[in-house]
Amino acid sequence: MNMEIRTRFAPSPTGYMHIGNLRTALYEYLIAKSQGGKFILRIEDTDQERLVEGATDVIYNTLRMTGLHHDEGPDIGGDYGPYIQSERMGMYMDYAKELVEKGQAYYCFCTKERLESLKESNAEGAAFAKYDRHCLHLSPEEVQAKLDAGVPYVIRQKMPDSGTTTFTDVVYGEITVDNAELDDQILMKADSFPTYNFANVVDDHLMCITHVVRGSEYLSSTPKYNLLYEAFGWEPPVYVHLPAVMRDAHHKLSKRHGDKSFEDLINEGYLVDAIVNYIALLGWSPGDTREIFTLKELEECFDISGLSKSPSIFDIKKLTWMNGEYMKNMDFEKFYALAEPKLTEALDGTGLDLKKIAELLQKRLETLNDIPGLVAFFKELPEYGTELYTHKKMKTNDEIALSSLKAALPVLEGLEDWNTQSIHDALMALVGELGIKNGQLLWPVRTALSGEPTSPGGAMELADILGKEESLRRIRVGIEKLEK
């Protein structure tokens, strides 16, 4: 029978959501959900020194926004709690002692100083020093005596003396290492807290995690994890190691080096769905040429075999393109709801029809933050030079522009109904009368109305939105500039 797949996202509350972590969460979610499994959230907050106020909320918010709903977690409970690691601290010592009893781990009373000197004496050009197992051969009596005397201790995992350890990673395949390479790593620290590696194994086992999904930086320590599972007599999980998300060929994405977090991208006007869609494709491919996916669609077609082995560089340009795709293909009402705040902010007090402007904008936007810059001219005609009137393709220059504007002015002044259609009819009729090209009339009008080299919408649309009075005023300004 098939065991239900359980994956977990185990972030540290750092106060922001790293893109690489979000992608890991996404894959964990998809691996579980594509097989009808469960996605669990476990907060790893044991690093008390780096604790940030409100940091767990960032995690909850991100999962909620992206739709990566967890089935169990600190905020919603579950059968395998607690889901906050700091609340699990009492349970690890017993497991460590169990291993000692089984002969798979041992007490170590070595001082940090001794360990330090060990490294130095070993430093013959190499920075590598395994623990020398000084305490491995202590007799039970000696150990007990030291414990009774209150000598500080750690508990170390006893690695096999010889042979090799092999494990299979879903992405990287079969990996074998010499056991001689493995250090007797510390399981319980002198402060009686578990090390990360140990806590992870115990937690994952207790939470019945079937697929451990994590960054490839853990590939090297996986043999130790596996040995730990074996030592306990537990069944090891399926390992899925993920290649890193890079900033460039040499560096991982990192907040500290100025790379953007999920929140940063949202603040810069990127859409949640586009971000999720984009990062899904950073290291995974569906095998066909589809690129636009909703989360639901990803759940349906996600397959572990599409995961890549090599790191991928985060390309903001492609994200930006994809963001534009989402904007263009969105229902207008939904788009308007997103754009409205930005429009209101930029055009406050103008009384302009924001919906009409939004319609013009929807197909030309890459991010929501482009809005203010694109619509500013509606509020106030910018200062501009008459060189804007010269456009080679439109076959215009100052002279033509001036005469076109002069011709357009009375026509528009005489317009009773002011809407896109009436403006269109009037101007096109004028083009016919004058026997000029469309652009020779429309380009100057558009330029006069916007004062910009480019604008969302052409002459007729801008005139309609600006209204008769303001449009005429701007055309007069244009004439004035050209007459100088």
Place this chain on the structure above:
RNA sequence: GGCCCGUUGGUCAAGCGGUCAAGACGCGACCCUCUCACGGUCGAAUCAAGGGUUCGACUCCCUUACGGGUCACCA
């Protein structure tokens, strides 16, 4: 340095012994057009190198190079 992993256009990538080596972003050109954009058409651009194995290698094996990871009482 030891060990582990990786390497298809600038970027994301498909490929899983036989393809003119998909597709997308970006870039360039053209078309459409009242600007920009959208849309459409086309184009430049890739198998890290060298050995094998094979009738045949991007695909399998080895070596080299170059990257990355890891070697904590940090997570």
